[in-house]
Amino acid sequence: MARINDVGGTEGFGAVDITDDAEPFHADWEARVVGLLGALRAQGIFNTNEFRDAIESMPPREYLAASYYERWFEAICTLLERKGVIKPGELDG
Amino acid sequence: MADGDRFPPGTAVRTFHHDPPHHTRLPRYARGKRGVVVEPEGRAELADVSAQGRGDAPVEQVYAVRFAARDLWGEGDHHVVLDLWESYLEADEEGAAR
Amino acid sequence: MSGDHSDATIAQRVRRLETLLEEKGVLSGARLDEIIDASLTGASPANGARVVARAWTDADFRARLLADGTAAVRELGFMEGSYQRLRVVENTDTTHNVIVCTLCSCYPLRLLGPSPSWYKSEAYRSRVVREPRAVLAEFGLELPAGTEITVWDSSAETRYMVLPRRPDGTDDLGEEQLAALVTRNALIGTAAV
Numbered sequence: 001m002a003r004i005n006d007v008g009g010t011e012g013f014g015a016v017d018i019t020d021d022a023e024p025f026h027a028d029w030e031a032r033v034v035g036l037l038g039a040l041r042a043q044g045i046f047n048t049n050e051f052r053d054a055i056e057s058m059p060p061r062e063y064l065a066a067s068y069y070e071r072w073f074e075a076i077c078t079l080l081e082r083k084g085v086i087k088p089g090e091l092d093g
Numbered sequence: 094m095a096d097g098d099r100f101p102p103g104t105a106v107r108t109f110h111h112d113p114p115h116h117t118r119l120p121r122y123a124r125g126k127r128g129v130v131v132e133p134e135g136r137a138e139l140a141d142v143s144a145q146g147r148g149d150a151p152v153e154q155v156y157a158v159r160f161a162a163r164d165l166w167g168e169g170d171h172h173v174v175l176d177l178w179e180s181y182l183e184a185d186e187e188g189a190a191r
Numbered sequence: 192m193s194g195d196h197s198d199a200t201i202a203q204r205v206r207r208l209e210t211l212l213e214e215k216g217v218l219s220g221a222r223l224d225e226i227i228d229a230s231l232t233g234a235s236p237a238n239g240a241r242v243v244a245r246a247w248t249d250a251d252f253r254a255r256l257l258a259d260g261t262a263a264v265r266e267l268g269f270m271e272g273s274y275q276r277l278r279v280v281e282n283t284d285t286t287h288n289v290i291v292c293t294l295c296s297c298y299p300l301r302l303l304g305p306s307p308s309w310y311k312s313e314a315y316r317s318r319v320v321r322e323p324r325a326v327l328a329e330f331g332l333e334l335p336a337g338t339e340i341t342v343w344d345s346s347a348e349t350r351y352m353v354l355p356r357r358p359d360g361t362d363d364l365g366e367e368q369l370a371a372l373v374t375r376n377a378l379i380g381t382a383a384v
Contacts, residue, residue, distance in 0.1 A: 001114045002121060007317040008293030008344065009122040009166060016314045016329050020376075024231060024305030029202040032209060034230055035223035042226075043217070049144035052295055053116035068296075068311050070201060077208065085217060091208055118346045120293055122320065135276050137348045155347045157278075166321060171340035173320050176347035 004060040005052075030069040036076055046079045054078045099179060100156055104130045105188030108158075108181050116144035119181045123173075127164050127188045131157040134176050141178075154179045231305070236375035238269055239302040239352055242279075243378070244370035247357040256354065257281060270301055277302070280343060281354040282380075287338050288353045289327065289380030291319045292345040299350035303378050310379065320344060330381040353380045 007013070025031045040046060046054075054075035055063070063071060080086045100106055110125040111117065118140045134155045142150035158177050162169025212218040242264055246253040256263040260277035264270050270277060277299060280288040292298065296311040309315050319326045323340045327333075334340070343351045355377040361369060376382035 001112060003116075005294055006121050007313050008120045009321045010313075010317040011321075013312075013314040013317045016309050016312060016318070016326060018309055018330055018381075019307075021308050027202065029205040031227050031231075032205050032223065035227040036205075036209065036212075036218075038226035038230060039218055039222050045217070046146065047143060049116060049138075049140045050146050052140075053144040055295070056116060064313075068308070073201065073205060073208075080208075080212075085215070086208075086211060091204065091211060118294060120344070120346065122293075134278070134347060134349045140347070155349075157349070159341075162321070169321070171323050171342060173342045173344055175344045176349050178347065 003056045004058070004063045005056045025069075033069045033073050033076070037072060040076065040080075045083060045085060050079060051075055099154065100130045100133075100182060100184070102130055102132045105185040106130055106156075106158060106182045107185040107188065108177065109183065111181060113141065115141060117141045117181075119177060120175070122165055123160060123175055123177075126160055127185050128158040128160040128175075129188075131159050131174060133157075137178070139178050139180065151180075156182065158182070230300075234300050234302075235304040236302075236373075236378060237370070238267075238304075239299070239375070239378040240370040240373035241366075242267060242269070242302065242352075243354055243373045244366045246279075246354055247369055248366055253354075260352070264302065273301070274348070275299075276349040277352065278343075278349050279352050279354050280341070282356045282383075284356070285337065285339060286341065287327075287334055287380065288341050288343060288351075289319060289323055290343050290345065290351045290353060291316055293317070293320055294344075294346060297345040297350060299352050302352055303375055307375075327381060330376065332382055352378050355382075355384045358384050 041048065055071050058071065058074060066074065077091060081088050105127065107127050108119060108124055111119050134157045136152050136154050138150040139153050155176050155178055157174050159172050159174045162171045162173065165173060213220060245267065246256050252263065256279050260279040261270060264277055282288055293316045296306060298306040298310060320342050323342050324334065345351055355373065358372065372384055374382050374384065377384045
């Protein structure tokens with residue numbers, strides 16, 4: 001089953017934007033997401049492979065439209081719901 | 094069994110035509126392709142199983158495997174090396190003779 | 192849908208999740224700050240540059256670095272306690288190496304610092320394995336026609352770093368001065384040095 005993240009050799013993505021970002025994060029929330037991932041993994045709530053799997057399982061359109069850390073955040077939310085740590089809709093309710 | 098015994102450096106291998114519905118670390122571009130083992134790259138839990146949140150992921154040997162661009166895409170003079178779990182690979186008898 | 196979220200909205204959702212997890216006793220805010228600090232502190236391309244400068248000036252270290260990157264960088268205090276393996280691949284006058292993670296964005300963070308956006312982009316990840324010469328040219332790196340290029344796709348636990356070639360005319364430079372010459376892009380393989 002083709003997954004949207006598996007892009008090696010796929011054509012059509014165009015030129016590489018070689019801009020060198022000086023900052024690791026473009027907004028504070030991105031750093032918080034990195035912190036969330038680290039904390040949840042350290043607690044054994046999910047592992048790195050489950051995390052990658054959750055990102056890869058995003059619907060292609062969402063995956064491509066989302067920024068890098070947005071993907072991380074969506075994957076974290078998906079896993080937390082799956083593991084019963086938060087209830088479906090509890091975050092946005 | 095010592096590290097990397099099954100496919101020593103220089104062994105011709107072939108990746109399976111692997112197309113699982115789940116997470117895997119064998120990219121599409123390298124499935125069913127011939128390569129040569131560079132060297133063993135340690136042992137690790139098979140990502141495919143670990144990604145399912147199961148506690149029973151087998152620990153397997155990982156190998157750095159070198160592929161010619163021509164074998165991957167029919168063109169190009171460069172090489173690509175991928176780190177692949179042992180269960181993604183089989184010995185390539187025909188390849189050994191190339 | 193994530194595509195519709197402006198920065199303000201995603202920031203609010205992140206904050207809301209943090210609060211929710213704190214209320215549930217799953218997280219403490221202080222712990223998050225520690226983790227964020229730990230992930231950034233000490234992770235810098237200056238580290239990789241130091242490793243390179245040492246390899247350029249100490250042939251025995253260079254040999255150890257290429258034979259077992261993980262052990263060698265630990266001699267300099269890097270990657271201690273990491274479960275990951277490090278492999279260092281050397282550029283020569285006839286070979287050039289470049290690193291990618293086509294499946295996500297795996298990267299030797301401790302040695303290179305946070306990865307640039309281009310490294311994580313679909314354009315880089317899709318194209319560098321297929322047409323490395325053209326991609327490197329987009330970075331301003333033109334390699335001689337006969338150069339053998341190897342692209343290392345980080346698909347498992349090993350992280351890769353390039354050992355660039357020492358530039359000509361640097362015989363009289365000390366390690367610190369040499370380290371200052373090494374760019375992060377060179378450690379990934381999209382620059383010569």
